[in-house]
Amino acid sequence: MIRTGNQYRDSLRDGRRIWINGERVTDVTTHPMFKPLVDIRARIYDMAHEPRLRDVMTYEEGGERFAIGLKLPYTQDDWHAKRRATDTILEDVKGIVTRVGDETVGEMWSLFDGQDVLNEVDPRFSENIKRHIGLVIQNDPFHVSANTDPKGDRSKRPQEQDPDMLLHVVKETDAGIIVRGAKYETAAAYANQAFTKPTIANWGDEKLSEYAVGFVCDFSSPNLRFIARTGFAGRAPIEDYPLSNRFDEVDTLVVYDDVLIPWENVLFYQHTRAASFIRATLHRYSAFAFVQRNLKLADMMIGAALWNVRQTGLEKQQAVQEKLAELACYREGINAHLTAAIATAEKSPAGLMMPNQSLLMTGRVLACSQLHNMMHLARELCGGQICVTPDAASFRDPEAGKWLSKYYTLNDNWQAEDRRRLLAFARDLLNSDYAGHRLTFQLFAQSPPFAHLGAVYRNFDWDDSLRFTKEAAGLSDRVYGRPAAAAE
Structure with a gap:
């Protein structure tokens, strides 16, 4: 069910290892460079509980309330409601925040659309995506997206350099897969979980299959490290920089140092078609x-x-x-x-x-x-x-x-x-x-x-433009690659 702001803050006090400006962060909820965005995300949670905003921020199902932004969209009204909720958030905080969850959970809906692709390699993966979408709706986590790797020398294949430049699977166990590498993830240091997916564009080489992996990562998992860029908040007075001090969504390099991903959190693995599908459809929602x-x-x-x-x-x-x-x-x-x-x-x-x-x-x-x-x-x-x-x-x-x-x-x-x-x-x-x-x-x-x-x-x-031009120019049916008689 929908959480409160304080419940969200408490969820971040899980012992995660975070660094910024060369120092170890003891509490991300109070650190001056993270606190402004933690407070805004907490405010979004609290907005869902206010009587005047409840019907804008949430919907009711089975006697319980859930966040509008996380709802699977089945109608046009669902999209109107999502748009209205986002506008309400931005009006309330009086600025722009991008990575707050509603714009990242939609990436998982693309895999929901690709269940037939997942079933080809293992029906469990299809069940995993449906279950995780349900868990996101039910538990209301702060969900972000992990896309970009350090990449290294992009003229070389990953096997020709340090293979960890792209996140990959190093071992399978009965409990799950072990992954190693790193991802840049905006807002990761103060988020609960991420949909982690590959960025390789060329999947023609079967040797790259160890990199074709997508999963949901719980950010309280051991062996994760969060190394953030310097934040803008606190570097100059808020009177002189009112946006920098309130709306900087700190980007973080998340290091996966042999992190165990349980099988129930794996959404696809060693299946290049699934990887290609998610890259091609990732942002359709x-x-x-x-x-x-x-x-x-x-x-x-x-x-x-x-x-x-x-x-x-x-x-x-x-x-x-x-x-x-x-x-x-x-x-x-x-x-x-x-x-x-x-x-x-x-x-x-x-x-x-x-x-x-x-x-x-x-x-x-x-x-x-x-x-x-x-x-x-x-x-x-x-x-x-x-x-x-x-x-x-x-x-x-x-x-x-x-x-x-x-x-x-x-x-x-x-x-x-x-x-x-x-x-x-x-x-x-x-x-x-x-x-x-x-x-x-x-x-x-x-x-x-x-x-x-x-x-x-x-x-x-493209077809309609081609059809109209063909007719307007009087082109024969041969331009479609078939004889005119057959077309008639």
């Missing part, structure tokens, strides 16, 4: 929640830019309006793809309601490939002051503050402090380390741009 975050990011950029030009009296200029309109087109383009993906949703092989794949995947390309352009537009509209404005402490200084008050006060409605707050917010959104990290994260977090386009290629309906 999870891309929706991922792209939805870009919609909120677009709102933040529009808001920061529009408030700035209103402050400085430039809103009526045609050149300014054109740039704002470009931001609006980007925002509404994402909105249109998400809305249409639900409106034209289709049944999946397992009977789930799947967002229209062509519209969803083209929407993801729009959202990710144009983000850097939109950020630059927003920078231009905010002006150079986002990179030169002094810090909050200078505004409070008795002597320096007088001068800053003079030069940053615009009129009776816009005093220096509001001007400073807006510029600090825009700087953190567009120019800071956090801003650069988010830009890269959105570009690669659901695979790199070429894979985004590959998903479009696999899901776009």
Whole structure:
């Protein structure tokens, strides 16, 4: 059933070994670089218990309440409910969090669709995925995704270098498989479990089968180590970097040092077709929640830019309006793809309601490939002051503050402090380390741009365009590779 925030915090105090900035973390729930996101995830759990939000965040079944984000989608209404719940979360925390569970559990639904593939190698694996989806719904863990390996020298096969550069199975036992390697996993240090899967693209060589493994890993398992990158929280005052200090989802290298994965947690193993299937269909559900975050990011950029030009009296200029309109087109383009993906949703092989794949995947390309352009537009509209404005402490200084008050006060409605707050917010959104990290994260977090386009290629309906052009151009049926008489 749905957990409380404190139950979630308690679940992280399991003795896991975490390092950040060269120090061992004794309690991830209180460490200053992890605490902001732990608190946000705890807040999401607590939102499900509040009477005013309960019906938005949860659904009832069999007299019990479960999280909307984890529900298997069987109808369009299920997707509308998921979208509404995510928007409610982002509005409540007043920022963007991506790795909180609803956008990663969908990856397991892709395997649910591939049960026939799993049954080919071992029917137990098909049963395992169904059972784990049920456990996620029932136990409400914080579930993340493990995709990217260190990879090493990518011009070489893994057997030609340290084989641990890609996570692989080193031993089978009666209890399960023993795995070794490492994965980069955003939010892993404060999550409960991960769907761990391979990233190798070429499965033509049977010798690589030891790398064709997917499983659910309990992060309280022995022999795991979590080595996190330096967080942004606490590096500068929150008044100057309001987003960096609250919404940095710390990425972690999770080291699997001969970790036992019980057989009941293995979803596929030594089956290259299953590995290929999951890589090709991994984001058919999870891309929706991922792209939805870009919609909120677009709102933040529009808001920061529009408030700035209103402050400085430039809103009526045609050149300014054109740039704002470009931001609006980007925002509404994402909105249109998400809305249409639900409106034209289709049944999946397992009977789930799947967002229209062509519209969803083209929407993801729009959202990710144009983000850097939109950020630059927003920078231009905010002006150079986002990179030169002094810090909050200078505004409070008795002597320096007088001068800053003079030069940053615009009129009776816009005093220096509001001007400073807006510029600090825009700087953190567009120019800071956090801003650069988010830009890269959105570009690669659901695979790199070429894979985004590959998903479009696999899901776009090419046949209708070919048919129409054939008829319009008067081409013979031979272009389809069959004689005209046979076609008639």
